Amino acid sequence: MTLPHALNGLGDIAADYDILLCDVWGVIHDGRESWPAACDALSRFNRDHGHVVLISNSPRPASDVVAQLDRLGAPRESWRAFVTSGDATRMVLAKRAPGPVWMIGPDRDWPLYEGLGLVTARDASDAAFISVTGPVDDETETPEDYRERLSAGVARDLELICANPDRVVQRGDKLIYCGGALADLYESLGGRVTMAGKPFGPIYELAMAEGQRLLGRPVDRSRVLCIGDGVVTDVLGANRQALDCLFVAQGIHGDAARGPDGRLDAGRAADLLKAETTYARYATLDLMW
Known part of the structure; x- marks a missing residue:
């Protein structure tokens, strides 16, 4: 090694x-x-x-x-x-417009979808694909809170596009779940996942x-x-x-x-x-x- x-x-x-x-x-x-x-280190390099x-x-x-x-x-x-x-994922989403897309994530992430001409679906039942940015409430929710809802997407063979491949990030002294954790769950259930970020x-x-x-x-x-x-x-x-x-x-x-x-x-x-x-x-x- x-x-x-x-x-x-x-x-x-x-x-x-x-x-x-x-x-x-x-x-x-x-x-x-x-x-x-x-x-400071980055500023000095610049x-x-x-x-x-x-x-x-x-x-x-x-x-x-x-x-x-x-x-x-x-x-x-x-x-x-x-x-x-988000920049890279917008190109992926635009190719799938108008959807409909079932969007999962907090309201602060909605700029991801601006100007792409996507139609919003209520849930997996009327969606053409799923787009995940993260849990709706990342302070309290875990991937397990989404198991039943994501299972419905797998049953319909919906592609899940994950706009944030990170599993967790550090917020202060706490680790919070990100979109990648939900994508991992979806894959473990047998679903198809597409990601454009790191x-x-x-x-x-x-x-x-x-x-x-x-x-x-x-x-x-x-x-x-x-x-x-x-x-x-x-x-x-x-x-x-x-x-x-x-x-x-x-x-x-x-x-x-x-x-x-x-x-x-x-x-x-x-x-x-x-x-x-x-x-x-x-x-x-x-x-x-």
């Missing part, structure tokens, strides 16, 4: 890269506040080395998520472009297009670094794209990769990666310069 190289900070390797494809939730904020050290493209599994379009970053205090100079799973290709195509726009030339993929805390999303996505990866080993994993001395234990970080048959070139507990 190859161990990831433990970094003191992003500054150790910044000169090796032109583009950072950086995850958002769990790397630069926890849903309640932004993390100054992480934001200023002295290259360009940061935020790449998020948020089910909303990037234009709708920017306001959330502003509220959390993430400075605009910490990123140059922003793509989301770790799948469409969102990386959007991100690379932004990188090329920022550089003004084709992107050298050997000089692209993916940063994230999600093993089955960020790290697996980087592996599938044959891109270098910096694994932020704290995030949703808590202290699982922390050694007795309080620092990153590369072996423990590797165990988290090995569980999903993934590999990261670098690892750190938290993103910092």
